[in-house]
Amino acid sequence: MDLPLGTGTIDVSLPDCEVTVARPAGSTPVDVRTAAERALEDSIGAPLADRVDPDDDVAIVVTDITRKAPDDVLLDVLLERLEACDVARGQVTVVIGLGLHRPMTDEEIEAMLGPHADLAINHDPESVVEVGTVADGDVPVEIGEPVVEADTVLSTGVVEPHQYAGFSGGAKTVVIGAGSESIIRYTHGPEMLAREGVRLGRVEGNPFRETIDRAGDLAGLDFSINLSYGPSGVLGVRAGEGRRVVRELASIARDALSVPIDRAYDAVVCGVGAPKDANLYQATRAATYVALGDRNPLREGGRIVVPAALPEGVGDGTGEQRFYRRLSGASDPESLYEQMRTGYEPGAQRAFVVARVLRDHDLSVTNSEAPEVVEECLMHAADGVVDALEPGSEVLVIPDALNTLLVD
Template sequence: MIFVAPLRTWFVNVPLGDGSIDVSLSDCDVTVAEPPGGEAVDVKAAAQRALEEPLGAPLAERIDASDDVAIVVTDMTREAPDDVLLEVLLECLADLGVAREQVTVVVGLGLHRPMTDAELEAMLGPHADLAVNHNPESVVEVGTVGGSEVYGASGNASDGVPVEIGLPVANADAVLSTGVVEPHQYAGFSGGAKTVVIGAGGESLIRHTHGPETLAREGVRLGRLEGNPFRELLDEAGDLVGIDLSLNLTHGPTGVLGVRAGDGRRIVRELATVARDALSVPIEREYDAVVCGVGAPKDANLYQATRGATYVALGDRNPLREGGKLVVPAALPEGAGEGTGERRFYRRLREVDDAESLYDDLREGYDPGAQRAFVVARVLCEHEIVVTNSEAPDVVEECLMRAEPDVCDAVESGSDVLVVPDALNTLLVACSRADGGLRTRI
């Protein structure tokens, strides 16, 4: 753990879109939260090794050469080399006698907007022709999860939550998936069954897992797997769907840090351990403001970019003092966002005058997608969120947040500032939880 006395002449580099900006924070005490990092691996070689040494039975024991195979991949809101992971899976399937024509690649959109042909080609390269966008309205029910652990709005126990899955997945003989195990606001860490049951699922499971009853439960928090009911529902749903094998990776400041293949629960646990070691930074004091770096692809719209603020404020250790502010540089070329969930998020935020009334209203329930409005409202009840450097300042102002041209316009002179260059991949934890890096620099 490194602590250096703060300096007062500052130029800090933070991500913005596909590039970065230099931010001047003169006359401020500035500390930079930099995770330890870890050693990067070659993705393709690591993926090949992972399939050769899976956690659980090898792929050869999970599928037959005659199977029609669905491979669910993440969409462009996730920073993952899906083209590389897909290439390795296709090579392995070919070695087992599964022809390319037997494979359908399903883009796990959840309620995000469909990807364009150009975007699919950029993401999947020569295998884009195999891809179809998930349609959340074209699903079939495969069972229910939760049972007596699931409660409706009345507070009475229900028979469980229906698990719906897209037809290309439901009709396949074998289901594989790619994914990224990274800090997630609700699931603790993403990856595993989540790519399939949320990305290629229907609204029923999304509505419940992202609803106020679930999000308010003990254990539903960033970076937590054990005792997390959100994560447990996803894994139970994955059992119903019958995910034969997942190929996931985790990444940090230096690049991809590890790849695992096999049973979803096991790969998530292993990669989450790798991620925690690489991404945890201990926090021992409070700050006036936190600059939350996001960058592409998450800062394409306000729905995704607000994760920078909520990950910081609702993580293991909120570094802000009472009344402190969260500053999020974000390009926002898509404004609030264009998918079903993004539009619901935008509508709920712009229809109210204050965060407190919105939070109280959303506690009674909301449509899937609006959960992001729920957690943003929760943060706004305690802290101001300022979005800077965006192409859509009017959208920001409509959504109970403040827009400023630049970070320096959002931070008052003399402030004690914490800069988190990669807020989505930094776990701010209490000092007893981890050793990491807090440092200052010019």
């Protein structure tokens, strides 16, 4: 079978194992531009024309290189609609929502946004303005100056399964992508992540999602255009009020991406591919999505195998480096998990959830360009998938682990 690796695939054969492949049913994909234009015509809530004035300065917050989003198409459609509202191109600033990821290079921005790259700036988490508080006033919501200074705030995004928010998208692009360490520290801290309802695939009754949505109100998010993915491509596009956009697309995605699991396996092989397998920080999402989702398909002591290219090693951003320092400096997963339960710096949350998984399961990363980094981070490196598995194992293969929801 073919599994993703970087922008290509690898051929994986497991003749000595009993293999089951988990493929979501999906649905018929849509053309992104056509669906985006239709979404703007039939927006959820007030249309864009009612949310922007001709003399407004507009900030559009878009996802960064770690998200698989056709931001060039979504941005093109948004700019056309803004022009129809008599908003000139020169009134628009595109803010790349980095969160604590590294800044994108000029070449990467041009590749991502095409003819609109000249409008884009990287978010600077050090240049933020407080717009209010959440958590009963204890946590300031700080947003990048270009967003705060805009008269109208728009966002793009992908509504995809997310370890904490249930599904990403909506206000998350602005609050996390164009926010500061304060809100990331609170929403990604051990107290929040331990709360009931904070889990993959859940939107309703999810305290993480609710906090992000409240912070989005404070940030002045006026309008979102988001999409969701399935096995064959884009499942749908919705535009309008952020909360409702996320909920509609999450419902579509949940129906298309769920795979029932009725047995336990010795090992799970998780496909990732670009852009998420660019670094170890992002690629480990596959392991945590599988082991900490609705249905962990592994037997006690079962192994997780993730083919990942890792051309950036662990990753260069602030969050990625904090993740690396925590894992590489630990003697074992259990002691790291217990230590981090008392708190950690923003960005290190991925080390926390990875440690949580590693307490129960070995994690092997194969086919990578950075095996030494893998070994330093309490994981195992192997040349290929077959090298990471015991002959005779019962193996579940998930070709697209980040867009598959395992359920009972």
